[in-house]
Amino acid sequence: xxxxTPAGASAEETLDRFHEAWNRHDLPAALAMTSTNCVFExxxxxxxxxxHAELEAIWKPIFAxxxxxxxxEESFTAAESFMSGTRVVxxxxxxxxxxxxxxxxxxxxxDGLITEKLAYVKA
Numbered sequence: 684x685x686x687x688t689p690a691g692a693s694a695e696e697t698l699d700r701f702h703e704a705w706n707r708h709d710l711p712a713a714l715a716m717t718s719t720n721c722v723f724e725x726x727x728x729x730x731x732x733x734x735h736a737e738l739e740a741i742w743k744p745i746f747a748x749x750x751x752x753x754x755x756e757e758s759f760t761a762a763e764s765f766m767s768g769t770r771v772v773x774x775x776x777x778x779x780x781x782x783x784x785x786x787x788x789x790x791x792x793x794d795g796l797i798t799e800k801l802a803y804v805k806a
Contacts, residue, residue, distance in 0.1 A: 694760060694769035694792035701797060705753050710746040714739060718796040726786060726804040750780035768793025 692700075697716060704712035714735050723732045725741060732741045745751055757774040768791045776785050784804050791799035 692795050694771050694790075695758065697792050697795055697797065698755075698758070698771060698773065698790060702753055702755055705746075705751075708746045708749060708751070710739065710742060713742065713746070716797055717800075718793070718798045721797055722799045722801075724801045726784075726802045748779060750778075752778045754778070756785075767791060768798055 701713060701716045704710075704716065717735065717738060720734055721738060723738055723741065724730070725732070730741075732738055754776045755773050756776055759772055760769055761772050762770040771788075771790045771792065773788045773790065774785070775788065776783055786802055786804035788803075789799070789801040790797060
């Protein structure tokens with residue numbers, strides 16, 4: 684299976700493919716859709732991970748749990764910049780066997796890759 688983002692894919696199309704990979708529990712595919720220096724700030728105390736090795740370590744337990752699922756409830760492009768990429772805001776629901784949580788991601792997509800994923804949860 685190819686994990687390449689199609690040439691000319693919009694930020695929204697890239698993120699759709701990214702969430703499909705999450706819901707398939709396909710960690711290699713999700714990582715392939717991030718830049719090598721992607722920044723991820725998770726919902727737990729704002730922990731920050733940078734790069735594929737750190738992303739893989741933090742995401743591996745989530746992908747290993749077959750009960751997890753993310754549903755994007757709302758998504759919109761907030762800003763686009765040649766230098767930094769396209770900023771997308773997504774409101775989502777994350778489910779697992781014991782419950783669910785709702786949150787918001789601020790994402791940046793540049794050249795077909797996610798370069799930043801800042802996650803916030805509703806407390």
